[in-house]
Amino acid sequence: MARSRWVKDKSIEEMPPKGHVKPAPKAPKRKRGTYGSVTISSRTIPEHSLPLSLSSSSFDRILRILRNDGGDSEGNDRRPPPTANERNGLKEAERADADGASRPSREQYPYGADHDEDEELFYADQLVDHFDGSTDTWDNRYYASSRYYGGPGHPIFMVVGGEGSLEKMLYPFVNEHLAFHFGAAVVQIEHRFYGPYQPLPNATVEELTELLTPQQAMADMVRLTKHFKDELGCGGYDRTSPEYCPVVS
Known part of the structure; x- marks a missing residue:
């Protein structure tokens, strides 16, 4: 019996040749x-x-x-x-x-509404090495805004600097829209070796292997966060406390 040939007439049932694989249907476009x-x-x-x-x-x-x-x-x-x-x-x-009762005054918190959030600040007690037991420190540059900070019990947004120098606040979406919505303070830290202010001048390769590590950079953030919490009046580290300030990074 002869095999039916493919035709363009859709009214006639088509019989594909032996071994033919029907192509899979295209996935529907994702709704946006x-x-x-x-x-x-x-x-x-x-x-x-x-x-x-x-x-x-x-x-x-x-x-x-x-x-x-x-x-x-x-x-x-x-x-x-x-x-x-x-x-x-x-x-x-x-x-x-x-x-204005829900917003802090300039006298109540150090980074008030009149603070220029693009003004560079320095944390002078940042440790050069967090793990060798020494007390040598350096000036870690950072930026901060408490324009919309709602006081103790509200969050802190930590913006982490990348592989480059920080000259001002990077993300208006964070320090304008999100900070306003959640009553948050914002702090942005510069990486210890990707800006003009570094733990050591002209560090050697051997020194960099000890100091230019993810662990050292994370410890910088933890230490600055503790300092920032103290300045904002956050009440300790008890998460059940109404004055506890969660940190979001």
Whole structure:
């Protein structure tokens, strides 16, 4: 019996030749949603899409999606309406914020609203070597902002410097939008050997093998964070304390 030949007429059932493999169907395109200047997919937020000027409404929608706290993909709030107590609490918080009561004064915290966050600061008690028992120190450059810091009990965002010199705050998205939303202070540390201020001048290869390590850089961050917490009035390291300041890096 002769095999049926392939034809272009879709009304006739086609019979493929022996050994033919039908190609797999193409995967459907991934759905994407665009909010303002930020594009969100189910995989990631591209680095180049992080906004420098994002409207508050778009930002709130993004936070709902990332936190999964009741917002759908269109930014609509699907949570039940607030109770009377919740509404009263929101009104009190709004009044306190309008009066400035929820924000620290310049006298209360060292990095107030009048502090230029692009002004370089120095931590003079940074150890040259955290692991050899010596007490030699150097000036570690960093930048800080407490413009939106809500006081003890609020978070600290630690921005880690990369392989290059830091001349100012790098991420307005962090120290403007995120810091405002979470009432956080922001500190940005320069890496010990990728800027003009280093633990040793003209360090030898042997010295670099001991000092230019991930462990030393991490210890720099820990030591600066402790200093920063003390300056912000954070209450110790008991995570159950209402004055505990979690550090997010």
